[in-house]
Amino acid sequence: MxxxxxxxxxxxxxxxxxxxxxxxxxxxxxxxxxxxxxxxxxxxxxxxxxxxxxxxxxxxxxxxxxxxxxxxxxxxxxxxxxxxxxxxxxxxxxESVLVVNDPWGIVTVAPGDTIKIGLVTVLTGDLANLGIDIRNGAELAFDEFPDVKGFAVEMLDEDGQCSGEGGTAVANKFAANPEVVAVVGHMCSGSSEPASVIYERAHIPMVSPSSTAVSFTARGLDVTNRVCWNDRIQGTAAADFALNTLGATTAAMIHDQSSYGEGLVQVFQGAFEELGGEVTAFEGVTVGDKDFRAVLTTIADGAPDLLYFGGFQGEGALLVAQKNEVGLEDAIFFGADGINSQVYIDSAAGDAEGSYSSFADFGETDADLLAGFLERYEEKFGEPQGPFNAHAYDAAAIIIAAIDSASELAADGSLIIRRNAVNEAIRANHGYQGVSGVIDFNAIGDGGQGTVGFQIVADNAWSAV
Amino acid sequence: MRAALLPATRPGLVGGGAAIAIVVLGMVTALNERELAGLPVGNLLVGLIVLAVGYRAARDAVGAGSRLVAGLVAGLTAGAFLALFMLFTRVPGVSEKLVQTEPEDTDAILFGMGAGGAALLAVFGAGLGVLGGVLASLPALPTGWLRAVAGSGRLRLILVALLSLLIVGLALAFLFGLVVAVVGVIVLAGLELALLGGALASLPPLPARLRQVLPKSGAGRRRLDPVALLTLLIMAVVLIVVPMAFGQYFNHVSTTVGIFVLMGLGLNVVVGYAGLLDLGYVAFFAIGAYAMAILSSPEQGIEVNFWLALPIAMAVSGISGTLLGIPVLRMRGDYLAIVTLGFGEIIRIFSQNLTDLTGGPQGVRDIARPELAEQEFTTLLFANPQQFYFYLIATGVVLVAIISAHLLSSRIGRAWVAMREDEDVARAIGIRVVRYKLLAFTIGAVFAGLGGAIFASRQNSIFPNDFTLIVSINVLCLVIIGGMGSVRGVVVGSVALIALPEILRELAEFRLVTFGALLVFMMIVRPQGLLPAGRSLVSGPASLDIAAPPAEA
Amino acid sequence: MATTSTTVGRSAAFSKRAFLTILGVLIGAVLAFRLGQTIYDQVWGPEVWIRNLINGLALGAVYALIALGYTLVYGILFMINFAHGEVLMLGAMAGFFVLDASINSGFLDYNTLLTIVIVFIAGMSVAVVVGVLLERIAYRPLRGAPRLVPLISAIGASIFLQNAALQAFGANVKIYPTPQITGLSGGQRFGDVFVANTSIMIMVLAIITMVALVLLVNRSRFGKAMRAVAEDKPTAQLMGIDVNRIILLTFALGSLLAGMAGVMLGFHNRQVTHMVGFMPGLKAFTAAVLGGIGNVPGAMLGGFFLGLAESLGPTAFQIPSAYKDVIAFGLLVLILIFRPTGLMGERLSRERA
Known part of the structure; x- marks a missing residue:
């Protein structure tokens, strides 16, 4: 520790x-x-x-x-x-010691010391399975890129929970530690957003693998970055796909009352209606409940062509299985990247067949990258459990590379890392080929700009449409 | 001597179970990464448990010989139990299910020898048990000196609090090899707040003018106590100096503790004074926080000043306390508990779904900071906003604690206590139960609203996830752990409950397991709470109900 | 003050009752009006009503099944066993591991019915062991302590068990392969309405359990002893009843039911994680209170009432289903305003509560 x-x-x-x-x-x-x-x-x-x-x-x-x-x-x-x-x-x-100027200050790592990078996910509670999975993804990157210029990279693993209080506690802990260079995380937007205010003061760049709320990067803060899509990109593309490719003209919205799910569904609804589609229902389900038949029954009354679900695999699997029991057999089940996992398919058993999700659009070679990542993941941790582990790997890898390019060896053998340069190096990634897709940072730190692709469950596996 | 055999197997089984638990939970694996005097800490901990088992078993036995035998039997039982389980984990398919346990550790515990190792482990356990028995046979340490040195009751209390916190801190640092400073500093925080509590309990009488404004207080007759004055002074100095001396993490954690003290003091009024079990107390915390957020965030377009929003948030929270109190007037006990729990959930669901007002799951951002915490001031007065919030919350806690202590000794407080003891009798002697119940709910809500408003401002953005049932449970736990009905108990309880998980943060994924176990342990060892309300606070039969020692089963 | 106190006290009590009644009637009237509006406007087709009635009964049966165990423990000890949901979770976990092993060894294909029986037995026995340990370690030392103390101990035990399961078995979702099991997969179709086989099983199980419990409590020697212990522990002790043994057995019985419910829920919902017991436990507690805690048929009634309120409420009052818990708790408040000790609450429970 x-x-x-x-x-x-x-x-x-x-x-x-x-x-x-x-x-x-x-x-x-x-x-x-x-x-x-x-x-x-x-x-x-x-x-x-x-x-x-x-x-x-x-x-x-x-x-x-x-x-x-x-x-x-x-x-x-x-x-x-x-x-x-x-x-x-x-x-x-x-005598002429390396003079390093950086508006955000520097971190000096003495020889033999480690470069400290925070990693904040959810390790307890309802979302622990997703959180530990994301943690593992990042840990794999830390394993594969163990050092920068001969200095070992140390991962400071913390539980930021999915709450503001958990997020700020960890953020203050890191901010008080002058050795922390950057942070992979946090996982939930509700934890990332309050934390980012503290990181901003402490000049600690953060790269979230999974905070998708539009407002996370849109508040004019310098340190907020992410490698996943924001809800707007994904929701808009999904609405377009639903209407124009799947041919659905009516859709029902279901979200899991999380910041991620509700934000996504809001965007989808707006885009879908703008394109001429009709939204028949807008409902929230409670995480922790297992029986969604009642809400699906009222949704079925509107006879939508498609169910759009913003949320994660657990609830997604229950919904897709239970919709067939209440007269929604013909409605297409369409989720976001939160359900794009094998766990979703296994939990829903046969019922997941034919359901869609958005996912990064891979070309031939890039898909090999992801496959290679998943193979290495399985070797180390067993079956991957959730959707954002590849993003976490990319976030960690990008941070380590950024530190490499924003640091110099001092004459005494210590490593000098420039904080602002790290942040700029992160945002300088254009067309970065990550295992989660192409990452292309813009000025406000949104890295997930790549094309949104879509996948369907066929023969118990996700495959590109 | 034979009589000692059978009872000794019981602590043996318990200890064996505990050892198995820490293996299964992966603690041994995690701790084995460290070494203490060349031995892996995880395995050392297992050994320590067996040793303790031997000690425990031997302590119950009479006579040196049977002590040793009891230790032997207990150690053997524990060792054998553990060994059997270890053999079980070697059955193919079992170890994969236990994700935290590495097969190497299983091997190591069995000395890498399989079934033979199991037998050796049992013998080893027996040896440790005997050692525990020897320890138990040693003459008891004289503890009388502590009492003699401590002198007066209050000073002793403070000393004991000091000492126990110190011991806990040192033990943690020793066991887990933490940077001693971390624990030391959090222990300091504990002390600081414990001192605060101790001093508050013995406040000097208020100035005459203030006394006229406040409800007539029975505390007025108390003489000025030099010990209290001294603690008060020390406390003031510590409160002012400490946030400057330590970094923002310390201040943040202290502020969180402070917010929970505010809530705890509020719930203490409802549960401790008035005896109304409220499991949905988070509702008022949430209302205060959202009132602050909606009033002061530019997102809602009202954008009033923090200092203006603060009293409004408290008022809104207080009014909602009254309103929510009305329907539950006739309910008692667990019925009241479940309905209030429902209220807590209802408020959270509203915050999650009234998107236009609360932002729904997206929360509210850019909540106002008081001007004092703004950038230009921070360089002059405060190193960081966290430091400012520490002072703010400390002021709030002191004020609320004074009000709360004086409420209890006032006519209102006595009415509450009477109502808590027997509602029907209270009504019969002319106490207006309806009024006092609603008053308790309202005052409790105002305190929580204050905490919520400061929380919202400190967090800068709030989300429905911040207001789950767990918060209510935490507050209730800290009131009871601290000692129900006692102001300083709430302070100590908050330190124990809110700072402890932060200390345990070093244990990463084990922190909640440890926390849960400590909660149970605490209730068994000290059911009346750490610092229960003394005679001076609650007199007569009241203390019987609140702090009755557990009857022997 | 002193001279007028009695009259003031009485008038306060009177106005309180009157006020609450008026409040309750008002809320009731608003709800009734909304319901009438929904029906009159024909917002929903008849199949929505029927389906949600069935859904509500199925959900209610789940709550009832768990609430039975809850109420049993409460009835004798007057303590809220917060860790009941965690006992359920551990039962479900144990069931999963046995099921998993039987799939891997091919035993499931060899004899499906026997496998299911074994899975239930495994889940129930683990639950009993956990429940008994819980009673011995966390609750028995606190017998006689103030009421809130065992509550906190129970909360601690709940947190411990939840996170211990997370640590020991990992955070990944354990999946009951229900669709692979003939007899449990699929469901029955009654016209337009589909009912899952597992739903039917839960309803049947809940009813059988309730009847068995009522018989046990009212007719058997053990039941008599239970009632005696619940009524007055010292006297029961004097009458030669081993109070500790009766309490332990009651705990074992309650945990047995929790284990059964856990495995049943595993088959029904397929997903099991360390959090699986928390929400149902809370809801079941609510159901038990609603029915009058400590009362066996009351728990059943409360469970069904809660399930129906959750599934039919949003339909009936045209409210987004995210507010279903608001409706459930709102109705709970409404009922408790008129019947402060629950639907079937007895004089006894009022005294003790």
């Missing part, structure tokens, strides 16, 4: 900087080995590098020495051999 405190805002490892810098001088002094008292010694020129022995270079260095011999000060030139660690380039540069 390591050093995860964050109470002391002032803990700095910069003090350690000085220690490393004096190494060269010390070695030079030790090399003299005479009883004479050396007053001053200035290296002039490296004559040649003699030998590479493991990790050190033995150099011949010409030095000017002032030596006190019998009360007299003698100045002489001498060539000595010096052992220098490979990393230290030229000893003379020592």
């Amino acid at each position: 390591g050093n995860k405190d964050g109470f002391f805002t002032g803990v700095s490892r910069r003090r350690l900087l000085g220690g490393g810098l004096t190494v060269t001088g010390g070695v030079v002094l030790a090399a003299c080995g005479e009883t004479k008292e050396v007053i001053k010694e200035v290296p002039v020129e490296v004559i040649k590098e003699v030998e590479v022995a493991g990790e050190t270079v033995v150099k011949e260095v010409e030095v000017i020495k002032e030596v006190e011999v019998a009360g007299e000060t003698v100045v002489k030139k001498e060539v000595i051999e010096v052992e220098v660690p490979v990393e230290v380039e030229v000893p003379v540069e020592v």
Whole structure:
């Protein structure tokens, strides 16, 4: 679990900087080995590098020495051999310590220390299965990209729950820890949004794998990024698909009363009506309930062509199974990426056949990427449980890559990470080929810009339409 | 000696069960990543449990010989039980079901020797049990000195609170290898608030003018207590200095604790004073929060100042307390509990579905911060908004605690207590039950509304998910854990219940398991709560009902 | 104050009752008007009413089945066993693991009926073990403590069991493969109305259980002892009844019912997670209170009432179904205004409550 405190805002490892810098001088002094008292010694020129022995270079260095011999000060030139660690380039540069400016400040990682990246999902309660799945996706990225420039990346795993209180508690914990560079998360919009205000002050960039609420990035904050679609992109495309491809003219809206589900369904409804479709019902179901037959019965009275569901796999599977019992056998069941998982198909058993969902549109090669990811996931964690694990992998990978491009090695061997540069490097990803699809950040941090594709359940598996 | 054999198997079974539980829950696997003196902490914990079992069993036995035998039997039972279970997990198909348990750990616990290891484990357990028995046979430590040093009751109370928090903190730091500072600081927070509670319970009399305004109080006759004054002083200094000394996470957690103290004080009025079991108390918290949000967020177009919205939110919450109190006037006990629980759910459902007013699941954003917390001031006065909210909530807590303490000793408080003890008798002696019931609901709601309004402002955006049943349950738990009817109990309860999960955050996924177990443990060990209402607060038969010791089963 | 107190107190009591009655009648009138409007305007076709009536009965049977266990424990101990839902969840989990094993070993195909019986037995026995342990560890030491103390202990136990299950068995959804099991899959069609086989099973099970419980409580020696313990523990003890044993057995019986309900719900809803017991537990508690807690037929009635209110309420009053719990709780308040001890509440429960 390591050093995860964050109470002391002032803990700095910069003090350690000085220690490393004096190494060269010390070695030079030790090399003299005479009883004479050396007053001053200035290296002039490296004559040649003699030998590479493991990790050190033995150099011949010409030095000017002032030596006190019998009360007299003698100045002489001498060539000595010096052992220098490979990393230290030229000893003379020592005085001009890398000057790094960043409007958001920097994070200095001392040699041997780790780069700390937060990971906030939901580990307890109703959504724990989705949350742990997302956590695993990110963990896989941390496993596969274990270091940046020789510095290990450490994942700080926290439970942000799906509530504002959980979100702000974690955000404050990270904000109080000057070593936290960036955050993968949070999972729910309701946790991400209050947290983002705190990250904004602390200049910690966040990349959410699954906060889809339009308002998450639309509030003019600098640190808010995400790799998933926002509800508007997905909802609009889904409405178009429902009307023009599936040929549904009437649709009933069902959401799970979550920020994700309700937001999505709102967008879908607007777009669907604008395209000339008719919405017959707008209903919310309660997460934790298992019997939705009553609400489906009233929906069936409007005889919609299609049921659009904003929510996750658990409720989705129950709905698609129960709709057949109340006279909605012919209505198409159409969900969002929240139901695009094998768990949905398994829970609904045969009833899931023929239901649709939106999903990232993959070309041939990209689909291989996802398949490869899922294979590696299964190998490490077993069956994937939910829809956003690939997004979490991408979010973590993007952050690690951004840190790589926004950091420099200092002369003393520590790593200096520029906070604003990290955020800019995240947003500089255009056409990034992630396992969850093509990620293309815009100015406000919406990365999920890629084309919305659609899938159908056929033979107990999701396949592209 | 034979008489000691059979009873000793019981703690053995319990301990074995506990050991199995921590294996199954994956705690051993997680803790084995650390080492203490070269030994993996997880396995060490298992050993410690068996040791404790031996100790426990031996303590009940009489005579040195039977002590050792009892320890042996208990340890053997625990070891054998664990060993049997470990063998069971090696049945193909079983270990995959236990997702948190790595087969390597199973092997390690069986010393990597399979069935032979199981026998060895049982013997090993017996050895540990004997060791526990030896420990139990040692002469008891003299504890009288503590009492002697502590002197007066209140000081002792504070000392005990100090000591227990310290021990808990150190034990956690030792066990889980945390950065000691984290625990230390949270312990400090606990102390700070415990001091607050201790001091509040013995407040000096109010200034004469204030006393005329407030309901006539029985506390007025109390003499100024030097101990109280000292604690009050220390408390004030600590309250002012601490938020500056520590970072924003500390302040955030303290503010959360403060918000729950406010709610706890409110619920304490309803449940503790008036005896009305309310399981839907979150309703008023939500109403206060939403009132603040709707009034001050630009999204709703009203956008009033924080300082104006605050009293309005409290008023709205208070009025809703009265209104919700009306239909439940005739209900008692569990009927009241379930109806109030329903109210809590109803308010949450409304917040989730009245989209035009509350934003529905999308919540309300950009809730006003008080001008004092704005950017330009923060650089001068406060390092971060969290620090400002700490001071704000601390002020609120102090005020509400004073009001709440004085309410109890006033005529109103006595009417509530009478009503709680026997409603019919209370009515017969002329207490207007309807009025006092509604008053309790209203005052409780106002306190919660204050907490909610500050919460909304601090969070900046609120969502229906912030107002689930769990909040009501948490508040009820903290009132009861702290000691029902007592103001300082509420403070200590909040620290225990709200700060504890944050401390346990280091345990990541184990925090709620630990929390639940601690809740049960706490109720068994100290059912009257940490700091129950003393005689000075509730007199006569009242304390019998609230703080009656459990009868022996 | 002192001279007028008695009259003031009486008039307050009088006005309270009058006021509440007026309030209740008003709410009732509004609801009745809305219902009349719905029917008069023919908002829904007849099949919606019939289907939702059936849905309500099926849902109500689920609540009733759980509420029976709840009310049994309450009736004897007067404590809200908050962890009842978690006992149910663990029963459902145990059932799942046995079912899973029997599928993997091919036993399900070999003898379906026997498999189902074994699954039920597994679920019920695990539930009984958990329930008994719960009573011994978390509740028995608190016998005689103030009423709220065991409640908190129960809440703690509930949180513990929920998260222990999450840790031990993982967060992934356990899926009962109901459609693969002949006899449990599919359903019956009555004209336009489809009823799932599992729904029918639950209704039958609930009714059988209730009848059996009523007989047990009223006719058997054990039932007599139970009633004696519920009425007066010290006296029962003096009469030679082993109070602790009776309470433990009652717990075992209540947990047995919870385990049965858990497995049944597993088959019915197919999905089992660590949270599966929480909401139904809460609803069942509501149902038990509605019927008059501690009363066996009352729990049944309350369960059905709640189920019908939830499924027919939004239909009848033309309200979005997200408000179904508002309707359910609203009706609960309305009923308790007129009958403060529930539909079938007895004098006894009023005294104790």
